[in-house]
Amino acid sequence: MRYSSALFALAAPLLASAAPARFYGKRAASDVLVFKFADVLEQLEAGFYSQAIAKFQDSDFTSAGFTSSQIAVEQFQGIQADEATHSQVLQAALKSFGETPITGCQFDFSSALTDVSTMAATARVVENVGVAAYLGGATLLTDPVLLTSAGSILTVEARHQTILNVLSSSGTAIPAAFDMALTPGEVLAVAAPFIKGGCDIPIPANTPLGLTNTGTVAPGTLLTFQATSMNGTIPDSSLYCQMLVGGASVSIPLPLSQCVVPDGINGPVALFVTSDNQPLVNNVRDRAQNKIVAGPTLAFIDTKPQMLGQIARAGASGTSGAQSTTTQTISPAEASSIISSAGGATATASAGAAVSTTSSTSGASSSGGPDFTTGKSADGKITVNGWKNN
Numbered sequence: 001m002r003y004s005s006a007l008f009a010l011a012a013p014l015l016a017s018a019a020p021a022r023f024y025g026k027r028a029a030s031d032v033l034v035f036k037f038a039d040v041l042e043q044l045e046a047g048f049y050s051q052a053i054a055k056f057q058d059s060d061f062t063s064a065g066f067t068s069s070q071i072a073v074e075q076f077q078g079i080q081a082d083e084a085t086h087s088q089v090l091q092a093a094l095k096s097f098g099e100t101p102i103t104g105c106q107f108d109f110s111s112a113l114t115d116v117s118t119m120a121a122t123a124r125v126v127e128n129v130g131v132a133a134y135l136g137g138a139t140l141l142t143d144p145v146l147l148t149s150a151g152s153i154l155t156v157e158a159r160h161q162t163i164l165n166v167l168s169s170s171g172t173a174i175p176a177a178f179d180m181a182l183t184p185g186e187v188l189a190v191a192a193p194f195i196k197g198g199c200d201i202p203i204p205a206n207t208p209l210g211l212t213n214t215g216t217v218a219p220g221t222l223l224t225f226q227a228t229s230m231n232g233t234i235p236d237s238s239l240y241c242q243m244l245v246g247g248a249s250v251s252i253p254l255p256l257s258q259c260v261v262p263d264g265i266n267g268p269v270a271l272f273v274t275s276d277n278q279p280l281v282n283n284v285r286d287r288a289q290n291k292i293v294a295g296p297t298l299a300f301i302d303t304k305p306q307m308l309g310q311i312a313r314a315g316a317s318g319t320s321g322a323q324s325t326t327t328q329t330i331s332p333a334e335a336s337s338i339i340s341s342a343g344g345a346t347a348t349a350s351a352g353a354a355v356s357t358t359s360s361t362s363g364a365s366s367s368g369g370p371d372f373t374t375g376k377s378a379d380g381k382i383t384v385n386g387w388k389n390n
Contacts, residue, residue, distance in 0.1 A: 026097075026098070027097045027099070027143070028142045028143065030140045030141065030142060031140075031141055031142055031143055031146050032094070032097060032099050033140070033184075033202065033203070034137040034140050034141055034146075034150065035090055035093060035094050035097075035099075035146070035150075036094060036099070036101060036102055036201070037133075037137065037184050037187075037201060037203060038086075038090055038133070038134065038137060038150065038153070039086075039087055039090040039091055039094065039101050039102065040102050040105055040199060040201060041129075041130060041133055041187070041191070042083050042084075042086040042087035042090060043087050043103075043105055043107075044105070044107055044126075044191060044194060044195070045079075045080075045083040045126055045127075045130060046080055046083035046084040046086075046087055047107050047109070048107070048109050048112070048122070048123070048126060048194070049076055049077075049079055049080030049083060049123070050080055050084075051109055051113060052076060052109075052113055052119045052123070053073070053076055053077060053080060055113055056116050056119070058073075060115070060116045061073065061116055063116070064115065064116035064117045064120065064313075065117075065169065065313045065314065066116075066167075066312065066313050067311070067312060067313065067314050071167075071312050071313075072116075072120070072167060072312075075163050075164075075167065076123070079123075079127075079160050079163075079164075082156055082160070086153050086156075091103075093149075102199060102200060102201060104198035104199065104200070105195060105197075105198050105199040106195070106196045106197045106198040106199075107194050107195060107196065108194060108196045109122075109194055111193070112194070120164070120167055120168065121168065123164050124161075124164040124165065124167075124168055124171070124300065125190070125298050127157060127160040127161040127164050128161050128268045128298060129182070129187055129190050129191065129298060130157040130160070130161075131154065131157045131158050131161050131179050132179065132180055132181055132182040132186075132187065132270075133182060133184070133187040134150055134151075134153060134154035134157060135154065135179060135180070135181035135182075135284075136181040136182045136183050136184065136186070136187070136284045137150065137184065138150065138151070138154075138181075139181075139284055139285055140184075158179070162174060165267075165309070166306075166308055166309045166312060167309065167312060167313060168300070168302070168309060168313075169305065169309040169310055169312065169313035169314075170300075170302040170305050170309065171267070171300060171302045171305065171306075171309060172266055172267060172302070172304045172305070172306055173306060173308060173309070175266050175267025175268070175304070176245065176246045176247050176266070176267050177246075177247055178246040178247035179246045180244055180245065180246040180268075180270060180282060181282075181283065181284050182270065182284065182296065183284045183287070183289070184203045185203055185204055185205055185206045185289070186206050186270075186284075186295070186296055188201070188203060188205035188206065189205055189206035189207065189208045189209065189294070189295060189296060189297070190208075190296065190297065190298055192205055192208045193208060206289075206292060206294065206295060206296070207227050207228060207229040207293070207294040207295070208227065208228075208294065208295075208297070209225055209226075209227045209271065209272070209273060209294040209295035209296060209297040210225060210226045210227065210297065211223060211224070211225060211271065211297050211299055212224045212225060212226050217261060217299050217300070217301060218261060218301060218302075218303065219261050219262060219263045219264075219265065219301065219303065220260060220261060221260065221261045222258075222259065222260050223241060223259040223260070223261065223271065223299075224259075225241070225256075225259075225271075225273055225294070225297075227273065227293070227294035227295070228294075229293050229294050230273065230293065230294060234275055234293065236256055236257065237255075237256075237257070238275065239255075239256040239273055239274070239275065239293060240253050240254060240255055240256055240273070240274050240275075240276065240277045241253075241254050241255075241256050241259035241271060241272070241273055241274075242254075242271070242272040242273070242274050242279065242280050242295075243261075243262075243265070243269050243270075243271060244269065244270040244271075244272065244280060244282060244296070245265060245267070245268070245269050245270075246267070246268070246282075248282055249281070249282055250279035250280065250281055250282060251272070251279045251280040251281075251282070252279070253274070253277045253278065253279050253280075255277075256273065261301055265301045265303070266301060266302070266303045266304045267300065267301065267302070268298055268299070268300055269298070269299050269300070269301055270295070270296040270297075270298060271295055271296055271297050271298070271299055272292055272293075272294070272295035272296050273292070273293045273294045273295055274288075274291045274292055274293055275291050275293055276291055278291065280292075
């Protein structure tokens, strides 16, 4: 593969970390494994966005509720370029180690590209898993220079995660003060549905876990699952669901039949099924992998939507009959007449260039002079923002 000088300039931190290999000898096997695995994930992400951008038209984005198709398209194009650059640079670093990148992976994103809403929701999962993967991989890196280099990718993945939370319209841009880390095997459990062959990754994957609920998952929802390992070998009565969120020291364990989303959760949740009720610790080094029957799968419990997301994607809720807003210039007399009919409207008085304002609940000026009241008309069709004498 050929690289431009610009790409090598952008890749300086990673390639600089790769250069000393000839002085320090062969790279640690765990360092090579992390870089190979990270590259496969970057290939997956770059391929996903490339196919999405190629498939969907402007009208598909506006039909999905985006106020402008460019709001989404610009972000997806930027993210795709980042992921492609990450992959190219990781492969260059691996080659400088004397290693061969894994390049034969075959991906199938058809289930996630049925429409823009499904694609955007999947992209949100992909980026959150990407952040969790780099955090989890950090514990396996032995070279602090390589750790710093991987961290420089992690911070960008976190920015992707934030913008996709915004573009969901229902999520919080930054839902928690901390993210969660996943092991490579846990990451593969989430990514497995998209990997169809050709990926000779020397990492055992956890059994994928499917969430079978339809519709919105929210506090009070009883979660149901499916997995090939949930086949009766262990009775369902002996299985537990575990909910892991960023910032919590341990997961929330519940009997599988009582796996109800509790109050107080907002944002991504890693869901596991385990063979006992001991909480899973929120660190990849000490997590009891031998107790995990399946998972994780990732769900978003969006309980704190923000205005920024709703501005970007005002029609995402799919509601119809939305009211339009227009601006109309009217005379002071017309403004006074409109507001005087709106009993109980809040009045805001001003005099000349004075800074102070006075609020009043009266409808119109009792003196018969100019009325500076602002607010909605009685029928609610017109909002007076203010006026001035010319």
